Structure formats: structure tokens, C-alpha cells
Amino acid sequence: MIPELGHFALLLSLFVALAMGILPLVGAQRNHPQWMAFARPVTALSFLLIAFSFACLTWAFYTNDFTVQYVAAHSNSQMPTMYRLSAVWGGHEGSLLLWVLMLAGWAGAVALFSRQLPDAMVARVLGVLGLVLFGLLAFVLFTSNPFERLLPGAEEGRSLNPLLQDPGLVYHPPLLYMGYVGMSVAFAFAIAALIAGQLDAAWARWSRPWTTVAWLFLTLGIALGSWWAYYELGWGGWWFWDPVENASFMPWLVATALIHSLAVTEKRGSFKNWTVLLAIAAFSLSLLGTFLVRSGVLTSVHAFATDPSRGLFILILLAIVVGSSLMLFAARAPKVSLGGAFALVSRETFLLINNVLLVVACGAVLLGTLYPLIVDAFGLGKISVGPPYFNTVFVPIMLPLLVLVAIGPVARWKHADLKVILVKLWPAAAVALLAGIALPLLAGEWQAYVALALALVGWMVAALVLQTIDRMKAGTPTASWWGMQLAHFGLAAFVVGVAMVSNYQEERDVRMTPGETVTVGGHSFKFLGVRDAAGPNYNASVGSFELTRDGKVMRMLHPEKRDYGPGSMPMTEAAIDASLARDVYVSLGEPLDADKENGAWAVRVYFKPFVDWIWGGCLLMALGGLLAASDRRYRLKVKAQAATANIANKAGAAA
């Protein structure tokens, strides 16, 4: 009964979304205040219906209702409650339901926190979101209904893929989807402004905090996914250039470009067309990402059970979104004013280079990700593009960006003087030189790559300090300024992590018998043997390793090999000793002798210097985004403007 209610609510929300997509847009176009006023309540209604539907599915998981096909396929009664609840988005259908719930949630947030915006703008933004919501709801209902019944019901569920029975599943998909779906708000603002023909600084200011919040969720989601892969997959890597990782990374690159170009549009009124294109691109790439993950066209760790008809549906949806928004853009773009002029040396130029680099990087990732598909489509054979491609292409494109991060914030808008910039930044150059020479020596051996990366880090961090001193002279900086500094600092921390772990990590696959010791990065692992242990829904072989450094015993490490029963796959659980300067990592391979307890095992040991700085850096970037989005300016100025508009209205009415 409850699943049917959920299904019914979802069906109802399809019609509500259609109303949400049509009435406010028409109302705004024809200037019917009542139709525009319809936008907020209908948004709230669609959110409530989808939330109810989602709650019904969650209930089915909680009560182990195996007459629902989706529940039977992804959960079983032996699973701990937490994983049963997060299994709601452990498969295709449920994760799409989460997608639409988030979309409705973002729309609801816009409805709630946009009291200061003109009614027509709110109506248009919510209308565009309504249309997107309609498209995705149709996708869920017609190709991926999670409420489908299985009659007669199954005795017991098939259980969730053991890989997903991890706290990572609880946080990673929702955060990532918040980011993915949040791009739809930036998109809706851009489209609404295009429809209204009002691409101005006000539009940029309204969409900035939303874009920043979506970006910070995307940042967190990607970082968490990377961390999850690192500790759960047992491969010890933090980024594999897997197509699905790329699918989330491409919108991130474009969104990063977007938040920078929005700054120019807000402050200087330039880059308007470009900003709109970026907003369209960021959302289109989010949809493309969904297509890549869900259609199964690519080989990837994320490509679980797949269905070509779903891929086709998303492809059509993508074509409609891209096609219609580009047509609208083409119709409106020629009328858009160019905004403030700027000299060749100015902050605008530096931000333009930032944007070009990020977009080119995104293009390179897109090419590498889609190339196998293109080659296959033309019948030229099946190929794969390996991580070396992405590394050789991506890293050189990013290096100039790290140089610019220091320069951009000290350059003046409109017209900057190179000499002034040099005078301000020369100490940073000295720090960079010093860092490049000295720091790699402290870390071990001097390597050119590390030296370059650490010189850039020295440059960035010293510049951050200089920028801060410089900025403080002009009075207390705003929250959004501090947000920028924090995010840029996070980038520096991220670069430290990447440079150190890429060049100084040690990895060894070894055969070990109990009593043997293996040493990596100055840390010794003594293998003490393997014993059996039972978990809530699995049996595990638990290894014991004694970690010692300089002759001192530091702690015990217990990597596991878990068996989730027949029909399921074994799982490797790595044991990690984490600290600020390094992780040491041990995981069990296969037993090499018949005697599991006392025989030899294949063992993988890693030494990963500064690896946690990678995720720490991402966290700082996200916090920077939060700080920036919390700036009171976004609320105050809009209020002031609305007040002026009100006065103008009243004056008009009085006249």
C-alpha cells in the first residue's frame, strides 16, 4: 500500500511540475501577477510530493518490503539499518529519485530565500526549474520506477553490493547530487535572465551565492568519493581518471570557471554572454554525467546494471536542454551589451585566462572520456584512454592557473599596472624560489616535479599573505573576500598533497608469511597472521600487522578480507594509519597457501606522504565557498535594490 502511495505521489508531482514549468513562465511573459504568484506554492507542493514519495521508498527499505522489486534487488534483512536506509540510493532507480528530490529541494530553497527578488525573476527561475523537474520525473516514472512490485514477493533481498555497504554511501551520493543538481539553479537563473533579456549585474549577484553553494557541494562530493575509493577499493589511489570520476569533474571545472566569471559580471558587467554559456555548460555536463553513469556506455567501476533505453532518454533530454538553451542564447546574445571595457593588463584579463584554462582543461577531459565512444560509434574499434593521457594533458594546463591565483587578486579591475603587481609580489617570488630549492630536500630527494609544485605552493601561499596585508590596509575585508582566500589556500594545500604523494609514495605487493617484516617509507610492517571473525552480515579474514617506526611499536593494523556469502563478491577492507604528514596503508590480497591462518598471503603495503592534504585542501575550498556564499552583501544589497524598486513602484502608482 505504501509503495503505491509513493508511486501515486510521484505521478502527481509530474503534473505539478508541468504546471510549475508552464504557468509562472507564461505569467511572467504576459505579466499576470496571479500566475507568477503561483510559482512559489506550486514549487512547495512538488517538493512535498516528491519528499513524500521518497519517504515511502525509504519506509519500504526500513520495513524490508521485498515485494518491491527495487528493495529486493538492493537490500536484505541482515543488513545494518544504516545501510538499509542508504541503500535507498544504492541503485539506479533510487538514486534518480534522490536526484529529483534534490532538484525539488533546490527549487524550494530558491522559492524560500528569494523574497527580495522581483516576482517575474522568481517566476521565471522556478518555471525553468519546473521544466527540468518535469523532464527528470518523466525519466524516473517511465524508465526507472523504483516502486515496481515483485509479485509474489521475494523471501529475502539480494543484498546491496558489499562495496556500497560503507559509510561512504551514506554521504557521497547525496553531496555529489546536491552539487550536480545545484548547477540547475545557476542554469535556471541564466535562462530566466535570457528570457527576460535582463543580463545585468543584478542577475549575476543573485545567482552567485547559489552557484557557489552548488559548487561547494560538488567539491565535497567529489572529494568524498575520492577518499572513499582510496580506503574502500583497496587500490590506494585517490583519482583514477575513471569515466565516472571525469563525469563529476567536468561540471566542477566549468562551475569553477563560472564562479570566477560571475565575479566579473557582477563587478564589471563584462563577460555576460560567456557567463551564460558557462552556466548552460555546467548544467549540461551534469546531465551528460548522469547519462554516462546511467547508460552503461563506458567501462567504469560505477557502471553497475545498465539499460540502454535509459541512456537514450537522458540523451534526448540532454539534446533538448542544450538545443533549446543555445537557441535562446543565439536569439538573445546579440542584444546583450558588452559591459565595461578593460585593458590588456587587468583583473578581467587574468580571470579570462583562468576561465580559458579551466574550460580547455574540461575540454581535454571531455575528449579523453568520450573518445572511446566516438571511435566505437564510427566502427573503428574499441579503445580505452589511460590515465597517462589525462595526466600529461591536465597538469600542464593547470600550472599557469596556479601562477595566476597569486596575481589575479592583486591586479586592479579595468586597468592594472604590471609594475605595481611586481612590486607587490616580488617577496612571493623569492619565497617560491626558496621553497622550490629547499622543501624537496627536506622531504627526501630533490625532484624537478616536486620542486616546481612546491615552488608554486610557496608562491601561492606567500601571495595570499601579501594579498591579505594589502587588503587590510583598505579596511576590513568582506566575508566573500575571506572565502576566496580560504579557497585559494585550500588549493595550495591540495597541490602539496598531489605533488608529495605522486612523487614520493611507495607501493609494494609482497608475499608474506607470519613473522615476516616488510618496510616502506621507513615504516615496518610485521605480519602476525590471519584469523577469522564474523561481522553482522559477513565473515571476515582479519590480518594482524604490527606497525613499527625506528624500532618503536606504533600500533596494530587489521586489514580485512570480507565474504558476504554466496552469490556475492569478496571485499577488501584496507587498514590505514593516517596522520598529517603521511598515511601508511596495508591490505590483504589472496591467501597463497592452503592454510589460511598460518600460511603465506599476498599483501599490499603503501606509504603515502601528505595524501590527506588532498582531501583537506578540498575541504578548505568548500569552506571558502561557504564563507563566500554567506556574505551579507548578497542579501543586503538586493534588499536595498528591492526597496528602491518598491519606492519607484509606489511613486509610479502615486503618479
Added chain:
Amino acid sequence: MKPRQKRIALIVGGLAALGIASAFVLNALDSNIAFFVSPSEIAAGKAPQGKAFRVGGMVKDGSIMRDNLTVSFVITDTASDIKVSYTGILPDLFKEGKGAVAQGRINPDGSFTATEVLAKHDENYMPPEAGHAIEQAQKAQKTIQQ
């Protein structure tokens, strides 16, 4: 600088950057792609020589042999077999009778040394390349029978 000159400078600079970037990207792409080859194609002598490629299919039952960290096994597309050896730890889902894809080079003696072995993370999931290889081989066999 006059606005016109400035615009030209920007455009020329942009095009030059784009050109360099494209040349660089395409070069990197060209040297980092791995072709997918089925065991039948290797048997027919169509394997790329001296270049890494991927081979996929099913891991033949009873073919896995371990010698400490070196594992050897046979990948089959039901029509032809290829012997693969790999040193290191295999993915969790690597099993006899399941799909797998190996990346590496062919040796002069016709065996294959893998640097990477991929098996996917769902027991019902077949890597598309592996499935494709088996499909092709079975199609070919049917044509022969007819």
C-alpha cells in the same frame, strides 16, 4: 594600444594558445590509447605488435595458477584462448568463469603479460569489452557452422 590592435592581439593569442593546446592534447591522446583486441583476433595475428593493448573475455575454468605473486590464467572468448600472466594482487572480483579485461603486451612466444587486470564491481556485470568479444566469437562460429 588601440582597441582594434588589442582585439587582434587577443584573438591571435587565443588562436595560438588553442592551436598549441590541441596539438599537445592530440599527441598525448595518440600515445595513450589502448586498442581492445579479442582472443580470436590475437589468434588471427591481428594483435598490435610492440604496443600495449587490452584483451578481454572470460577467465577459463580451472586455468588460474599461482606461483607466489605471479598468477597465470587463460582468457577465452569461447572460440580462441590466450594465456595471460600477471604479477601482483588481482581485483576482488577476479574469478574463474567471470569476465575480465587485461591490459599489457604480447610476448614473442605468443603469451600475454598484463600490467593491469580489470574485473568489475558487481557480480552480474560483464565488462562491455569482454561481453563484446564473446558475442563476436559466437557469431563467427555460427557463420562457420552454416
